[in-house]
Amino acid sequence: MVEFDRWSDIHQDLFNEITKRFYSYDNYIQLRLVCKQWNLKLPKIPDGNKVPWLVLSTGSAAKESLEEEVRASEDEGILDARSLEEKGIYHLMLPDMQDNIMCGSYHGWLIIVMVYEGTVRILNPFTKVHLDLPSVSTLPNVININGDECTLGYKGLIITEKTIFVHQEQIWKAIINSAPTNDSDSDFTAVIIYGLLLELAFYMPKDKRWIRFPTRDLVDVHDVIFFEEKIFAVNCHGQLYEFDTRTKSGPVGGKHEATPPPSNVGMLNCYYYLIGGDNGSLLMLVKGARYRYYMKNQKRFCECETVKFDIYELRKNEKTWSRIQSLGNYILVIGLNSSVKILPNNFLNCKGNQIYFTYDMHDMREVCFEIENITPRSQIGVFDLEDGSFQTFLTDVDFFGRPIWILPEYRFLSS
Structure with missing residues (x-):
């Protein structure tokens, strides 16, 4: 009993040195479960191993x-x-991901499309906390979903696809401007690249659906980021677009000079x-x-x-x-x-x-x-x-x- 107490009172600096040498998150969890004192001393996410993890x-x-x-x-x-x-x-292995689509990550959080439900979810893979964004069915190009079939609109064309296919292939990349701070925090903005034309749509706090960007000529988007209270996007020709995010109605802007x-x-x-x-x-x-x-x-x-x-x-x-x-x-x-x-x-x-x-x-x-x-x-x-x-x-x-790379907070x- 005395020996156990000595282990439970191990100094925090020594703990930190030990966790810096852990490469498997599963092993780190086992360390936290040794005793109640160790569980309290060690954070849920190891803070000594600041590396890019690859989620497969x-x-x-x-x-x-x-x-x-x-x-x-x-x-x-x-x-x-x-x-x-x-x-x-x-590497960080997550169970039951085969049927779902990872489409983004930010500050240790994953953005996932739950294929069978069409839900767009923000998930912390370490703590398992998750929040839901508007579903795939609310995308600007989705006209109607009727059971197993979904009707989409592309520049005047009406296309019918299997609903499951739409859930799998509509959202190509998703980003958020800040990481949630607690289990119910939804005070962030999200942007997605979506659809066959690779257009942009955004979500603002309390919105119920995805809203199309105001710039209609912005298609075939290759990447989009939040930076200095703005959204920047680049298309297939290397043309830069810039949008201000400080407006209540949503991003405002267009083609950069x-x-x-x-x-x-x-x-x-x-x-x-x-x-x-x-x-x-x-x-x-x-x-x-x-x-x-x-x-x-x-x-x-x-x-x-x-x-x-x-x-x-x-x-x-x-x-x-x-x-x-x-x-x-x-x-x-x-x-x-x-x-x-x-x-x-x-x-x-x-x-x-x-x-x-x-x-x-x-x-x-x-x-x-x-x-x-x-x-x-x-x-x-x-x-x-x-x-x-x-x-x-x-x-x-x-x-x-x-x-997809997932980078713990740094x-x-x-x-």
Whole structure:
């Protein structure tokens, strides 16, 4: 009994040092459950392991191949990312995600479409707290849902699709301007990229439905962010749009005066990302990618292979994008998450001047809509700007959904 008391009174600084060496959240939970005192001393979310986690949606077959690649514990069946420590990538496995669609993340929260209900949900995967946004049925292009069928409108065309398909494919990316502070907090604004035309819609506190952005020519949106009380979006041509969020009726604005940056990707496919920078500046990241088709186990696959990145900066109050060659000590984390620029001081085995990326919605969209009977494959990796090298990971794993970065709370330049 005396020995137990001594363990329960372990000093907080020692606790902090222990948790910095935990890479598996499941193991961290086990530590909190040792005794009541430890449960009180340790927060629900470890604050010593400030790293980008990769959330994966897999089925049983994919989970087996994933566990084999990262050498998960055979005894416990828990995915342990310590074998990927040297690569700087950490994994969080969530159960029952195969049938739902992850479409965004911000400050440790996931944004998920619950496919069977059509609910758009904000979920904290660590605490399991969740809040609901307006459903897919309230999108501006949804005319009517009648049981298993849904009627959609696209620029005068009326299209009927299966309701389940609409729930799966309508929302491509979602962002929020601030993380909920408690179980019932809905005092935030959300923006989504939705529909076949990749348009923008927004939600404001207490709204019951998604509202279309006022700029009708804004289609084929590649990325959208909140930055300095504004919303910035970029389309397929690299054209920037800017909207003020301080109006009660919703975002107001339109096309930015800055002309798109030059395209240096040649014959490659271009994908654009926006990231908040220092002193009010914006970064535009241009990804050059090409499609690679192959057969495996009598199935046709297509992988959107990332080949290069170019980075441009638009300084505050300027109208011209300038190309930059280095991020210095910073890293960029892009994908379906709210794209961010962060310092990797607290990362283990992670250096600056790198880009962490996953495949994005455009890879999935173009393959799904243009080619039949083919399975899109994910690409997850790190690009080093210093030497131009790529590292890709989990290349043999077939994901049922979209891998997504989730970043626990730390200082974001784009928030």
